[in-house]
Structures are given as structure tokens and as C-alpha cells.
Amino acid sequence: MKKILIVFLILPLILLCGFKKQEKPSLLLSNAPISKNTTTRIERNFMARQRIYYSLFSPSGFKYAGIRMQISKQDTKVSRWGFSIVSTEDIYIVKGDSEYKNYIVINSPGHYIIQFFYLNNKRYPFIHREFMVH
Numbered sequence: 001m002k003k004i005l006i007v008f009l010i011l012p013l014i015l016l017c018g019f020k021k022q023e024k025p026s027l028l029l030s031n032a033p034i035s036k037n038t039t040t041r042i043e044r045n046f047m048a049r050q051r052i053y054y055s056l057f058s059p060s061g062f063k064y065a066g067i068r069m070q071i072s073k074q075d076t077k078v079s080r081w082g083f084s085i086v087s088t089e090d091i092y093i094v095k096g097d098s099e100y101k102n103y104i105v106i107n108s109p110g111h112y113i114i115q116f117f118y119l120n121n122k123r124y125p126f127i128h129r130e131f132m133v134h
Helices: 002-018
Strands: 026-030 051-057 066-074 083-092 099-105 110-118 127-133
Touching: 026 110, 026 127, 083 099
Parallel strands: none
Antiparallel strands: 026 051, 051 099, 066 083, 066 110, 110 127
């Protein structure tokens, strides 16, 4: 009886103290340079040949110095589940930095997905967003 009581007392303590909340990164897309004043103008629809500004933010800092950005376009003419890779770029940042900003330009209309991977794990993106180019 005492063993069962101890298990029921220790198990909740382990569950409450053992797991810490993981802070997830965020990705903002906008048609204007992203700053503290323009974070309310986040968009998902853009015009072709327009600069698409993005800001990648990680509250606890990036785990690794290498990040891969990949842009895919949904297309019915491609055999890879309807997606074709439009652009891939390897980005090297200082490990522990919490923000990376840049922009991209896409010339053709369509439905796109932007994904970010750590270079040591290129199979699973740590964040992705969908957007449209008209």
C-alpha cells in the first residue's frame, strides 16, 4: 500500500518538474521591412516581383550556426507530391543569436511554402509558412 501511495505522489512531481516548456521559433512575412513598428502588417498574399521580407525569430536563440531556407511551389505538373523546389539557401549565423532578417523575390504566381531546417537535420523543418504570390 505504501509503495502505491509513493508512486502516486512521486509520479505527478516528476511530470510537473521534469518537462519544461519548449519555446518555438516564429516566422513573420511582410511586404515592408520588418521592425517593431511594422509587426502588425504581417501578410500571406504578395504580388509577383515584389520583395517579400521575412524575419525568423527564436526566443531562446538558434541551436546551431547553420540554417537552410527552402522555398517550394505547389504545382500539379510535378511528380513529387505536387511540389517543386524553387530556391534553397544555406545561411550561417552566430550560434545563440535570436533573430535573422532578409528578403526574397519571387517572379511567378502560385502557392508557396517557405521552410527552415537546421543543417544537421535537413529532413524535418523547425518552422514553415505558406503564402501566395499573385
